[in-house]
Amino acid sequence: MRLGLALLIALHGAIHLIGYREWSKLAAAGELSARTVLPLSPTGSRIFALLWLTAMLALLAAAALYALRRDAWWALALFGVLLSQGLIVLAWPQAKFGTLVNVLLLLPIVSAAAHARFSREVDSEVRALLARPSEPHASSVEPSEIERLPAPVRTWLEASGVVGRERAQMVRLKQRGELRASPDSAWMPTEAEQYFAVDEPAFVWKVTTKMMGILPIEGRDKYVAGKGQMLIKAASLVDIVDAADEKIDQGAMLRFLGEIVWFPSAALSPYIAWEPIDATTAKATMRHAGKVASAVFTFDPQGRVVGLQAERYLGGGADAKLTPWSVSCSAWRTFRGIRIPSQGEVLWKLEGGSFSYYRWEILDVEHNPAGPYGRESGARTLADPGPSEPAPKNAQ
Structure with missing residues (x-):
């Protein structure tokens, strides 16, 4: 399960390299603007191509962090998926099928983000409990303290x-x-x-x-x-x-x-x-x-x-x-x-x-x-x- 999701994220990221190469060629030829939903200036076209490379790097890094069980993976994955989807919308006629993978990835990413939030909330409750005032050094249990207890309880504490x-x-x-x-x-x-x-x-x-x-x-x-x-x-x-x-x-x-x-x-x-x-x-x-x-x-x-x-x-x-x-x-x-x-x-x-x-x-x-x-x-x-x-x- 973990390996499968890591491979899917990595493969999705690698596909963005193809996008980067194709869009870079079109940007260099001054033809990219004609392929996007909104017209782009020459500078905007170069930035658009570079953003596909950025999405690739973010998704590949997220896949590696996920495979290594690092909690921060979901933040990079969320950034990569949102960036990817924004680029897909801008290049919708050619790139629309990438939306399916982004939607598929969004559930585990959102779940991981919710898990991180839940863990922070519980950790905060734990820290509050452990931070309660107490004696600097707890006193020892004295033999006289257990004398008043019922016999089986006294035997339990001694044993x-x-x-x-x-x-x-x-x-x-x-x-x-x-x-x-x-x-x-x-x-x-x-x-x-x-x-x-x-x-x-x-x-x-x-x-x-x-x-x-x-x-x-x-x-x-x-x-x-x-x-x-x-x-x-x-x-x-x-x-x-x-x-x-x-x-x-x-x-x-x-x-x-x-x-x-x-x-x-x-x-x-x-x-x-x-x-x-x-x-x-x-x-x-x-x-x-x-x-x-x-x-x-x-x-x-x-x-x-x-x-x-x-x-x-x-x-x-x-x-x-x-x-x-x-x-x-x-x-x-x-x-x-x-x-x-x-x-x-x-x-x-x-x-x-x-x-x-x-x-x-x-x-x-x-x-x-x-x-x-x-x-x-x-x-x-x-x-x-x-x-x-x-x-x-x-x-x-």
Whole structure:
């Protein structure tokens, strides 16, 4: 797909060389003006011919940048296509068929421009989240802090390795996985980044995938100042989902609560209260921005989180109803000294049965990072985690 589009842009650009040669000959002979829709002076004729060469260079450069996966390709391609079409209109009788290629190229170019805009907007939200005021040096988790917690929660925090370590104030992580929109739809491979603020709870999650392996889909889910919003776009142009109401707020809040398993020191935050249930389960209740959300966490004897359950609104709007929602964990790894769940799935329990809609794998987690992935000064590579710990056979 990428190679095909790069070749089409390059071929279209190369054809402009033929135009440059033909129009240059006509300009030199003083015959070009008779072939254009508007009459051109001798100087205008020479400029017209040179502009075909300019369009060729712009399109060839855009093809090379696209093949090299450089984000700036679309700007050069857009310039080249618009210039090309302007020249075609001026020389319409001879060059009109080039319009078909320009129209064909315009959709991926406009989509790339929209993607760049969407990425800038999400990056701005991420930078705002990471720029929140926090303590210069986060305090360490003290053993005395976990004594008041229910036994399985206390065992979890001890086994995770957070005791004695710096507590998380900001977090970034990378995921990959599979996503689907309905029980009978195909799985779509995903890549995602997520950023969290802990002291004042918030997150921004951005994801990319492809529908049917062709149509690019990107989304952003966030929870900021007690408000959630989910935005999903096709080809960065058409909104598939743009939801923000009290029911989305509740879902985003539950998501934050469930995802503290990737930065366990957040379990000690003042807005989260824990209640014992039995030796392997405990209820966490999050109170923030005047709202309340609760989930039941389940732990194994080794102190690992194996899942959680909650009542969550399935979507937003008047028809959205509270629906059993659960997360299961199937493997664990240690990232930068903290053991966390590294694989699992998320599902709804519908009247017709369970609907698994997201399978996830954590590729990297960093607490209190210097900045967003790949954009901070002296960007670091992903951590080399420890070996995966699969779930016991009797738990699978």
